[in-house]
Amino acid sequence: MASKVRLYLDHPLAQGQTVQLPAAQAHYLSGVMRLPAGTVLSVFDGRSGEFDATILQANKRGGELEIGELTRPFQPPPDLWLAFAPIKKARTDFIVEKAVEMGAARILPVLTEFTNSERVRVDRLQAHAVEAAEQCGGTFVPEVAEPVKLAKLLDGWPGGRRLMFCDERLVGETGELPDLPGPWAVLVGPEGGFSQAERTRLRKLDGAHPVSLGPRILRADTAAVAALTLWQHRLGDWR
Amino acid sequence: MASKVRLYLDHPLAQGQTVQLPAAQAHYLSGVMRLPAGTVLSVFDGRSGEFDATILQANKRGGELEIGELTRPFQPPPDLWLAFAPIKKARTDFIVEKAVEMGAARILPVLTEFTNSERVRVDRLQAHAVEAAEQCGGTFVPEVAEPVKLAKLLDGWPGGRRLMFCDERLVGETGELPDLPGPWAVLVGPEGGFSQAERTRLRKLDGAHPVSLGPRILRADTAAVAALTLWQHRLGDWR
Structure with a gap:
């Protein structure tokens, strides 16, 4: 029971088109997945929805797809940003993956006073975001x-x-999300938390809402999923 | 700004005791963390709360701690089980870590029709649970x-x-958690979802409540955190 391969194509899609595949994706289909010509995949471009697509030909140097029917309409996420302090490489990758699955519209790495991180490779994180979108069925x-x-x-x-x-010092305070629609962002701190100065600055920001994530200290990747869950459940596309 | 080392000790603790350290933990303190005698740690036994503890001596063969003041009372989690279908090794480890951070009281690996997993090593998962408890500040x-x-x-x-x-086919239905206290379990399916027979069986179970986790397909580790968040927020110790 193999499920259909799902690919993001960096090209505006419409039914009836023939689309050239870059070498990396053509190699993935022919060399890695070993899919013959005629195989039907799912493809999406991040703005037009999801389509069936038939492999016309593919080898390690390139390939061609024919775009078929729209199988899922474009569903943009709510206007929610996830800002987070990058941590160790594997955990940062996880946060990006989770942000995509959880339906964040924009992902912002943020350097805080207690951020202790290697250099952030945005191109690599963007590639992770694409993979996560391919995997989670998002458009x-x-x-x-x-x-x-x-x-x-x-x-x-x-x-x-x-x-x-998300402020780990908030336990005991209610910190309930207000039922206010419109653009939002979720900010998750580094594993050492925010500095006192940062906390003061954040609380003074117009439109800032501190929220507690319970009595235990969550790793940053856990906190990102938990915070996005609370937001999506109350204000987003989980309702 | 090094934070205090935090150790789980498999031994009932009380102030004033002298506790023998097993070789692995003594080696961790002396050989890995290079902590001299006199250093104060945090220790907990999973039932009596958290204590300060002073290293009397430690080397790779063993060591001794003197238990000091209670620094945090014992805080048992709510009576919530997490049942999940084990997946790839790294993801299964993550689910156990997340379950501990999120405050599950018991973790149950469950084999479903679509579970596709290597053998589950319970001893290894239990060690992960201990590490996660040490890290998240739980008692x-x-x-x-x-x-x-x-x-x-x-x-x-x-x-x-x-x-x-958590049923990914539930999108559109409300699937809100009822505000009913008492013992609960959260069940997260494998990445292929539940089979039709399993879904039918689950829906017939007395006290079963299907809940949607939004329009995208979540990986099992993401789903575990999201489901535990919804439960803790509504019924658990995040309130």
């Missing part, structure tokens, strides 16, 4: 932004975008 | 049970224990 691929310092991000914070930030 | 270590077939688990399902099961 959208969130952009991974260039890393930015938290202070700079807050200086230029867009008016009207609310910010849910 | 409790959930037991990892022996794997059991889903049909057998449901045949012997304890009366009065409600079951939240």
